Amino acid sequence: MKILSIIISVIALGICAVTPFLTFLSYISFETYLLWFNVASLFWILSAPLWMVPELFRLKR
Amino acid sequence: MISVSATAVGLAFNIPTPALTDFLPNSVGWVVITMFVGVIVTLIAILGFEKLSQFSKVFIPWVFLVFIAGAIALLPKFGHIGSFSDLWHIATTKIWNGTVTPGQEKFSIWHIIFFAWFCNLAMHIDLSDMATLRYAKKWTYGFYSAFGMFFGHFLAWICSGVMVAAVAREMNPGLMAYTAAGLAGAFAVVIAGITTANPTMYRVGLAIQTLTPNWKRWKVTLVAGIATTIAACFPGFFLRLLDFVAIYGLILMPIGAVVFVEHWIFPLVKIPQYRIGKLEKLFNIPALITWFLTLFVCSILPIHLFFRWLPGYLFAMVLYLILTYIELKLKKEEISNK
Numbered sequence: 001m002k003i004l005s006i007i008i009s010v011i012a013l014g015i016c017a018v019t020p021f022l023t024f025l026s027y028i029s030f031e032t033y034l035l036w037f038n039v040a041s042l043f044w045i046l047s048a049p050l051w052m053v054p055e056l057f058r059l060k061r
Numbered sequence: 062m063i064s065v066s067a068t069a070v071g072l073a074f075n076i077p078t079p080a081l082t083d084f085l086p087n088s089v090g091w092v093v094i095t096m097f098v099g100v101i102v103t104l105i106a107i108l109g110f111e112k113l114s115q116f117s118k119v120f121i122p123w124v125f126l127v128f129i130a131g132a133i134a135l136l137p138k139f140g141h142i143g144s145f146s147d148l149w150h151i152a153t154t155k156i157w158n159g160t161v162t163p164g165q166e167k168f169s170i171w172h173i174i175f176f177a178w179f180c181n182l183a184m185h186i187d188l189s190d191m192a193t194l195r196y197a198k199k200w201t202y203g204f205y206s207a208f209g210m211f212f213g214h215f216l217a218w219i220c221s222g223v224m225v226a227a228v229a230r231e232m233n234p235g236l237m238a239y240t241a242a243g244l245a246g247a248f249a250v251v252i253a254g255i256t257t258a259n260p261t262m263y264r265v266g267l268a269i270q271t272l273t274p275n276w277k278r279w280k281v282t283l284v285a286g287i288a289t290t291i292a293a294c295f296p297g298f299f300l301r302l303l304d305f306v307a308i309y310g311l312i313l314m315p316i317g318a319v320v321f322v323e324h325w326i327f328p329l330v331k332i333p334q335y336r337i338g339k340l341e342k343l344f345n346i347p348a349l350i351t352w353f354l355t356l357f358v359c360s361i362l363p364i365h366l367f368f369r370w371l372p373g374y375l376f377a378m379v380l381y382l383i384l385t386y387i388e389l390k391l392k393k394e395e396i397s398n399k
Contacts (some may be wrong), residue, residue: 013122020130024137033134036241041245044123053115 005050008043015040062260063102063293066254067095068235079231084297088207092294099290101253106262106286107279113259121254125212126251132220135227156226175367177214181206182310182370187317189264192342213341276361307366314370318377319348322385326378333383351377 015036023033067080072346076090086092105116136142139151161167168176185206190326194202224237231237249312266282273281292298298305327334337345355377 004377013109013126016123016126016130020133023134026137030134030138036243037130038243041123041127041242041248045119048119048123049115052119055115 002051002054005047009047009051012040012043012047016044062254063099063290064095064254064257064296064298066089066098066258067293068233068250069236070094070098070251078235079336084295086294086296091282095294096290098232098251098254098336099286099293102258102262103235103283103286103290106259107257107282113263116259117256124249124253124256127238127242127246128217128220129345131238132223134196135223135241138227139180158225162232172365172367173218174215175371176307177218179307179310179367179370181214184308186374187310187313188320189269189313193260193264210260258289262289265289304366311359311366311370311373312356314351314359314374315377315381316348318355318374319345319351319381322378324379326382327385330382330386332389334381336385347381347388350384351381354380 018034019033019040021027022028023030028036069130071078071091071094076088078091086095102164105113136151139155140147142148142151144384159167170232190203190206193203197203207208221237224241225232228240234250235247238250241245242249260283262282266278266287269281270276270278323334333339336349355373359373362369362372
């Protein structure tokens with residue numbers, strides 16, 4: 001689970017980093033950048049806490 | 062920063078952001094949203110340093126990217142950029158074109174550089190960072206102050222410049238970020254506001270607790286949060302943020318100089334360190350005089366507010382050294398007896 005969440009969050013952050021440059025270089029439209037950036041952001045926000053702050057998800061006895 | 066976050070939340074409810082000239086809140090909606098953000102900021106600060114760091118750890122890398130992404134993605138909106146000279150032309154004619162918003166002051170690059178230094182002055186030179194850096198396991202953690210200053214301000218200001226120009230120079234952080242990065246941008250402004258306000262709120266809680274040691278930290282933080290939230294409702298505060306930040310950095314600056322001299326310079330000139338603590342005195346008279354005199358000198362310096370701290374800091378260091386030396390000469394017996 002931890003490895004999966006790391007992979008998802010790294011890919012998500014990578015998409016957030018790359019898409020603006022693709023728009024700048026006119027490979028994708030501004031609207032496509034917005035869509036990808038927002039979806040990737042959602043994935044980062046959902047997956048990053050799973051491995052960055054795992055103590056939040058540990059059940060107390 | 063609570064108000065900055067409120068501009069982004071206000072977008073969702075179509076609540077207008079106060080104008081640059083407003084002092085009082087412009088609508089009930091604005092007050093309600095600012096109160097809502099203030100409650101969240103205060104609650105996170107009440108949860109303590111650990112929860113604060115967990116929250117920041119997840120969001121900061123992403124918020125940082127939102128700023129850069131927004132600016133880069135918006136650049137083609139100003140025109141075709143095929144070379145560096147195209148970029149330079151757009152930067153100087155459409156982004157930083159030297160046209161000042163009516164009623165606002167014109168800043169040069171030096172103002173920006175000094176303010177970027179100044180607005181974190183309270184954290185590094187004034188040593189407010191010590192509230193959190195006291196937990197540092199290595200001395201290199203001190204470099205995090207540099208990250209805040211160089212990336213958090215220089216880069217953020219450059220990116221903000223691009224984004225503000227893209228929204229026809231409307232001073233609305235929420236709208237600016239929404240245009241640049243959609244909902245993620247608006248959310249990033251909320252998070253950036255919360256993560257910036259939280260450590261300060263936490264520090265305020267710690268500081269007030271020294272005056273009210275019988276109060277629990279959560280209670281002190283709650284009082285500080287209520288006061289800050291009420292202040293945040295008044296646009297007069299956050300739209301004059303630059304001056305407030307500069308003044309609060311300036312007020313703390315002489316004490317930062319005093320601590321620096323006490324810790325680093327005194328051993329070099331063979332003056333005993335932490336004398337006042339060892340003598341169990343309530344007041345450090347040389348420090349008190351240094352603080353008053355430095356602030357007085359800074360207040361009459363004929364230069365822009367943003368530039369005053371640097372000569373003031375050097376003045377405070379020299380003055381504290383001289384005053385301590387004089388006091389030592391006058392009270393040598395007292396120290397040797399201890």
